[in-house]
Amino acid sequence: MLLNQFLLLGAILFAIGVYGVVARRNAVLVLMSIELILNSVNINLLAFALRNGGDPTGHTFALYVIAVAAAEVGVGLALVLLVYRNRRSIALDELSEMKG
Amino acid sequence: MLAASGLVAQNIAFGIVALIMIVGALRVVTTKNVVHAALWLVLVLAGAAAQYLILSAEFVAITQVLVYIGAVTVLFLFGTMLTRAQLGRATDLNNKNWALGIPVALLLLGTLVYVLIDSFHAEKLVDDPKDVPNVTTQQISDSIFRPYLVPFWALSFVLLAALIGAIVLARKD
Numbered sequence: 001m002l003l004n005q006f007l008l009l010g011a012i013l014f015a016i017g018v019y020g021v022v023a024r025r026n027a028v029l030v031l032m033s034i035e036l037i038l039n040s041v042n043i044n045l046l047a048f049a050l051r052n053g054g055d056p057t058g059h060t061f062a063l064y065v066i067a068v069a070a071a072e073v074g075v076g077l078a079l080v081l082l083v084y085r086n087r088r089s090i091a092l093d094e095l096s097e098m099k100g
Numbered sequence: 101m102l103a104a105s106g107l108v109a110q111n112i113a114f115g116i117v118a119l120i121m122i123v124g125a126l127r128v129v130t131t132k133n134v135v136h137a138a139l140w141l142v143l144v145l146a147g148a149a150a151q152y153l154i155l156s157a158e159f160v161a162i163t164q165v166l167v168y169i170g171a172v173t174v175l176f177l178f179g180t181m182l183t184r185a186q187l188g189r190a191t192d193l194n195n196k197n198w199a200l201g202i203p204v205a206l207l208l209l210g211t212l213v214y215v216l217i218d219s220f221h222a223e224k225l226v227d228d229p230k231d232v233p234n235v236t237t238q239q240i241s242d243s244i245f246r247p248y249l250v251p252f253w254a255l256s257f258v259l260l261a262a263l264i265g266a267i268v269l270a271r272k273d
Contacts, residue, residue, distance in 0.1 A: 001107050001114070001225040006155065007216045009118045013125055013144075015209035020129035022201035026193045028134060028179050032141050035172065036125055039148045042164075046155040050225055054156070054233025056243040062152075062160045063240070064248075066167050067255050071262035073172050077179040078269035084183040093195055 006047035013040035027080045027090040038069045121147035132189045138176045
């Protein structure tokens with residue numbers, strides 16, 4: 001197994017996630033793209049953990065990333081729900097009230 | 101090269117799972133149906149769990165299945181259900197200038213691929229099946245509760261704040 005095969009898979013998933021964040025208009029789909037990005041980071045963390053001879057530090061931080069991602073999805077969906085309740089729409093390009 | 105290095109089965113498994121993950125991820129960001137996007141995301145997350153198994157991280161793989169596939173996907177489906185009246189195909193899921201995302205992503209991917217290949221070339225992870233390190237759950241818990249205890253506390257507060265924040269935000273008053 002090469003180290004780079006995992007890192008390149010992570011890079012591809014990261015780029016796809018960034019494309020989703022830029023291109024999508026629906027807030028739920030943007031949150032899904034952020035999950036793709038966080039997963040690519042986790043693959044990198046575990047690949048480097050194996051590279052350093054099974055260092056449990058990488059595993060620890062992968063677990064922390066998973067926990068933070070779960071918290072992020074919870075708050076993010078609560079925000080999306082609130083926006084939907086106020087505006088009857090979750091299109092992100094219509095949220096332009098902070099524009100000067 | 102595959103035959104020369106050991107761990108051929110792992111390499112084949114990596115290739116198949118990576119292909120499934122990339123197709124699934126592309127479908128997540130291109131599909132016209134929000135529910136389908138959530139289900140494709142399940143495929144990508146399960147593939148990530150399989151990659152963690154290939155990287156001999158069993159505990160993280162199980163956590164991935166429990167937290168992501170078990171909880172996060174259900175949250176996404178609930179969010180979809182609560183914010184959309186109709187669940188079928190939709191035509192307004194992309195921004196007007198969504199095409200700008202393609203050069204951004206390709207530029208990012210090109211930079212990352214260049215940097216990774218430049219720095220790691222063909223560095224081997226593990227050559228011999230006997231060399232695969234065995235990271236036990238006990239080692240992970242020792243790592244969490246000894247050197248990384250302060251981040252663990254911080255994470256607990258983040259989870260508590262997220263819990264209370266989500267309740268406060270989503271509650272009808």
